[in-house]
Amino acid sequence: MLTSEHAIVEFEGGRARPxxxxxxxxxxxVEYARRMLAIYRDGLGRRRRDLHHDVxxxxxxxxxxxxxxxxxxxxxxxxxxxxxGDRRGQASPLRLRVFAQxxxxxxxxxxxxxxxxxxxxxxxxxxxxxxxxxxxxxDEALYADVPAYQRLESFEGYPDAQAMxxxxxxxxxxxxxxxxxxxxxxxxxxxQTLLRHAKLARLLHRITPAGPSRYRIELSGPASVLRATxxxxxxxxxxxxxxxxxxxxxxxATIRTPWKGTARLTLSEADxxxxxxxxxxxxxxxxxxAFAARFGPRxxxxxxxxxxEVLHAGQTVFIPDFLFRHDDGTExxxxxxxxxxxxxxxxxxxTLELFASRRLLLALPERSVRPGASPGENVILYKTALKxxxxxxxxxxxxxxxxx
Amino acid sequence: xxxxxxxxxxxxFDRGTLLLRGPGRFRQPPGPDVWVWDDRxxxxxxxxxxxxxxxxxxxxxxxxxxxxxxxxxxxxxWPKVDGHVLRAEQEEALAAWLGAGGRGQVVMxxxxxKTEVALxxxxxxxxxxxxxxxxxxxxxxxxxxxxxxLGYDAGVLGDTLYNVQPVTVTTYDSACIHMARxxxxxxxxxxxxxxxxxxxARREAALMSTAAMRLGLTATPERSDGRHADLEDLIGxxxxxxxxxxxxxxxxxxxxxxxxxxxLSDSEQGAYDGYSRQVRHFVSExxxxxxxxxxxxxxxxxxxxxxxxxxxxxxxxxxxxxxxxAEKLRVLEDLFRLHxxxxxxxxxxxxxxxxxxxxxFLVPTILSHTPKKERLAVLEGFAQGRFPVLVANRVLDxxxxxxxxxxxxxxxxxxxxxxxxxxxxxVLRKTGQARAVLYEVVCLxxxxxxxxxxxxxxxxxxxxxxxxx
Numbered sequence: 001m002l003t004s005e006h007a008i009v010e011f012e013g014g015r016a017r018p019x020x021x022x023x024x025x026x027x028x029x030v031e032y033a034r035r036m037l038a039i040y041r042d043g044l045g046r047r048r049r050d051l052h053h054d055v056x057x058x059x060x061x062x063x064x065x066x067x068x069x070x071x072x073x074x075x076x077x078x079x080x081x082x083x084x085g086d087r088r089g090q091a092s093p094l095r096l097r098v099f100a101q102x103x104x105x106x107x108x109x110x111x112x113x114x115x116x117x118x119x120x121x122x123x124x125x126x127x128x129x130x131x132x133x134x135x136x137x138x139d140e141a142l143y144a145d146v147p148a149y150q151r152l153e154s155f156e157g158y159p160d161a162q163a164m165x166x167x168x169x170x171x172x173x174x175x176x177x178x179x180x181x182x183x184x185x186x187x188x189x190x191x192q193t194l195l196r197h198a199k200l201a202r203l204l205h206r207i208t209p210a211g212p213s214r215y216r217i218e219l220s221g222p223a224s225v226l227r228a229t230x231x232x233x234x235x236x237x238x239x240x241x242x243x244x245x246x247x248x249x250x251x252x253a254t255i256r257t258p259w260k261g262t263a264r265l266t267l268s269e270a271d272x273x274x275x276x277x278x279x280x281x282x283x284x285x286x287x288x289x290a291f292a293a294r295f296g297p298r299x300x301x302x303x304x305x306x307x308x309e310v311l312h313a314g315q316t317v318f319i320p321d322f323l324f325r326h327d328d329g330t331e332x333x334x335x336x337x338x339x340x341x342x343x344x345x346x347x348x349x350x351t352l353e354l355f356a357s358r359r360l361l362l363a364l365p366e367r368s369v370r371p372g373a374s375p376g377e378n379v380i381l382y383k384t385a386l387k388x389x390x391x392x393x394x395x396x397x398x399x400x401x402x403x404x
Numbered sequence: 405x406x407x408x409x410x411x412x413x414x415x416x417f418d419r420g421t422l423l424l425r426g427p428g429r430f431r432q433p434p435g436p437d438v439w440v441w442d443d444r445x446x447x448x449x450x451x452x453x454x455x456x457x458x459x460x461x462x463x464x465x466x467x468x469x470x471x472x473x474x475x476x477x478x479x480x481x482w483p484k485v486d487g488h489v490l491r492a493e494q495e496e497a498l499a500a501w502l503g504a505g506g507r508g509q510v511v512m513x514x515x516x517x518k519t520e521v522a523l524x525x526x527x528x529x530x531x532x533x534x535x536x537x538x539x540x541x542x543x544x545x546x547x548x549x550x551x552x553x554l555g556y557d558a559g560v561l562g563d564t565l566y567n568v569q570p571v572t573v574t575t576y577d578s579a580c581i582h583m584a585r586x587x588x589x590x591x592x593x594x595x596x597x598x599x600x601x602x603x604x605a606r607r608e609a610a611l612m613s614t615a616a617m618r619l620g621l622t623a624t625p626e627r628s629d630g631r632h633a634d635l636e637d638l639i640g641x642x643x644x645x646x647x648x649x650x651x652x653x654x655x656x657x658x659x660x661x662x663x664x665x666x667x668l669s670d671s672e673q674g675a676y677d678g679y680s681r682q683v684r685h686f687v688s689e690x691x692x693x694x695x696x697x698x699x700x701x702x703x704x705x706x707x708x709x710x711x712x713x714x715x716x717x718x719x720x721x722x723x724x725x726x727x728x729x730a731e732k733l734r735v736l737e738d739l740f741r742l743h744x745x746x747x748x749x750x751x752x753x754x755x756x757x758x759x760x761x762x763x764x765f766l767v768p769t770i771l772s773h774t775p776k777k778e779r780l781a782v783l784e785g786f787a788q789g790r791f792p793v794l795v796a797n798r799v800l801d802x803x804x805x806x807x808x809x810x811x812x813x814x815x816x817x818x819x820x821x822x823x824x825x826x827x828x829x830x831v832l833r834k835t836g837q838a839r840a841v842l843y844e845v846v847c848l849x850x851x852x853x854x855x856x857x858x859x860x861x862x863x864x865x866x867x868x869x870x871x872x873x
Contacts, residue, residue, distance in 0.1 A: 102766030
């Protein structure tokens with residue numbers, strides 16, 4: 001990730017626009033990225049400052065490139081590289097040793113005279129002889145631990161030049177989010193992934209419906225109800241790659257401008273920013289996937305929507321695997337338990353109790369139920385695959401019950 | 405059984421805030437009007453800093469049964485408190501702070517022993533304490549002072565270390581990051597150089613802590629943005645203020661400022677003038693079309709406009725010539741000759757210049773990346789006279805104790821009023837009768853001259869003696 005010193009954001013008309021390299025106007029940046037990657041790939045053993053110097057040189061004739069953008073490229077390259085620090089910690093003791101030897105001879109003068117008889121070059125030569133190392137080698141080793149002088153040890157890099165540029169674009173949005181106070185995501189799918197990553201990023205949510213199978217998720221931190229705070233900017237930035245890997249979303253964030261106003265940052269799937277994370281996996285288990293394939297999009301007046309309903313109470317969220325919507329408007333959710341453990345089933349039971357008022361079907365593997373136990377009326381047991389008939393039967397029963 | 409007892413209200417700490425839960429959504433909580441209903445979690449929420457106030461109100465019998473889940477800060481037993489006697493003004497400061505209920509700011513000039521006041525406050529209160537310092541050098545210095553003064557090996561949070569103890573030292577940046585997790589562990593928080601606290605991000609460190617006792621220390625509480633007014637809420641009122649005039653010549657040495665102009669070499673001057681012309685030409689061209697064109701405009705444009713970018717680059721190169729003028733090293737040699745035998749600190753304008761001085765004269769540096777052990781060795785070696793000279797970049801600008809330095813040389817760096825004052829503070833510590841001297845080595849016919857004049861106009865330099873060489 002970049003730091004806020006690398007952020008390039010344009011604030012105009014109440015909007016925040018993070019720097020973005022586009023295929024058209026910045027097409028030639030692909031070539032720059034190739035050259036930058038080559039500098040690092042061919043630069044094993046070179047010092048960090050020399051690598052940076054060469055990266056700067058790539059843009060010598062480029063009119064359209066702010067210094068911050070170059071610094072950001074350097075940061076992204078460094079992030080994908082390992083530098084040889086002064087791992088055995090030799091520089092520090094060397095300094096103390098050399099300086100201690102020179103201390104009684106202070107000051108080292110350019111030319112000696114009657115009062116000061118310790119000339120710089122003679123003292124340095126004497127120390128070098130004593131240490132059995134030529135002076136230029138000592139001079140170089142003296143500050144070898146300073147980051148700028150560290151040498152490149154390995155470079156993982158990016159898959160290709162385009163990947164590096166798209167990482168840059170994402171990193172600039174993240175750097176802009178460091179200034180964010182709140183974020184709202186409107187989504188129609190992938191809720192599971194969205195909310196799980198929001199939780200991982202230690203954000204709190206507030207969920208409100210925004211249309212059929214659409215929800216608005218407001219994300220913020222604990223203190224956000226007390227005052228507008230930028231304290232959760234890093235959390236928003238961390239959440240971003242997960243959001244980008246999802247489908248069917250729109251995001252809007254409130255950004256604090258440097259002159260104490262606010263601006264809006266909006267983004268959607270249509271902006272085409274690519275995440276380096278894999279896309280959200282569609283199905284939790286093979287049982288679900290097989291069932292969805294068997295059911296198809298419609299069956300006897302019922303439409304099948306994956307993760308179509310978000311049930312929530314406070315910070316507890318339950319997203320059943322499927323929502324069935326009948327042509328007459330009846331809605332029923334289905335949760336399929338594939339993989340299970342006793343603890344998992346207990347937790348699931350607790351969640352279901354919390355949302356007991358909803359029309360909800362539960363499909364359980366037969367093995368998970370004690371022989372002879374009565375599973376309850378909205379529970380469908382299955383052996384290896386969940387069949388259509390018992391599900392449709394249960395759907396129709398619930399539809400009949402819901403009619404006045 | 406009383407219905408209220410059956411349904412107690414609970415107060416808990418949640419990531420830098422307090423949560424108050426009761427049966428259902430109970431009415432407005434008693435006490436100060438600081439609570440906000442948080443529908444995300446179904447509870448009342450407020451900043452952790454309000455803990456002492458809300459706790460008092462919730463203890464009233466009418467408030468019902470309270471279950472307070474916020475942990476009480478553990479008492480701390482100091483292994484050994486050194487019997488160091490405080491000076492009269494330090495004693496006054498401590499009494500004023502204790503009298504204000506352990507909440508307030510102590511304003512004392514650099515070098516008058518703020519740290520000793522704080523250590524005495526820690527010894528008296530005997531509670532879990534977090535000390536927040538601006539930079540890691542200061543953080544380590546606090547660690548040493550606590551070890552020496554109270555015999556306690558404090559935890560260190562920051563500089564890639566995460567060792568939290570009942571008594572812990574940290575930096576403002578680390579405090580902001582970790583206070584959400586640690587805000588309920590301390591009874592006393594000490595904010596060293598408290599003028600760093602009111603920034604929009606850093607103030608979170610004060611808001612997210614439940615500590616009832618707070619001590620702010622500074623020589624210069626005023627901020628140019630006026631935010632110092634917020635310190636009263638974040639820490640407490642100013643309980644003690646000692647004016648610089650009262651201590652000059654008593655605990656602080658007399659001091660003198662000497663400016664040494666140096667000339668750039670012919671080749672440096674040639675390059676410097678070239679870059680200057682380039683910048684001037686660019687700006688004057690722009691002003692023909694935009695009369696109010698400013699330096700800020702240039703910075704803003706340097707992204708889009710290659711000409712502006714070149715002008716910016718020329719400006720940077722110009723600064724680099726100023727900073728690292730070869731003549732400065734020669735002047736430095738003269739000053740070292742002049743003050744041989746007197747501990748001397750050199751303030752460089754950049755890491756590069758600091759290392760250049762170090763490699764030329766083989767004298768130690770304190771830079772931001774200097775390892776902890778080496779810092780200690782260098783500072784101690786300097787204090788004990790084993791190292792004649794210490795070179796620092798901006799790290800030493802503030803608060804770090806550099807004992808007994810009588811000579812300071814500023815060879816670069818743009819200084820604000822506070823920086824100048826802090827720098828002076830470094831050489832002002834009273835050591836015998838010798839007068840302290842601050843040299844400013846500035847390039848002739850460059851911007852450095854102007855900056856030196858600005859420094860001189862600031863309060864810190866008022867009534868000091870100026871001499872030109």
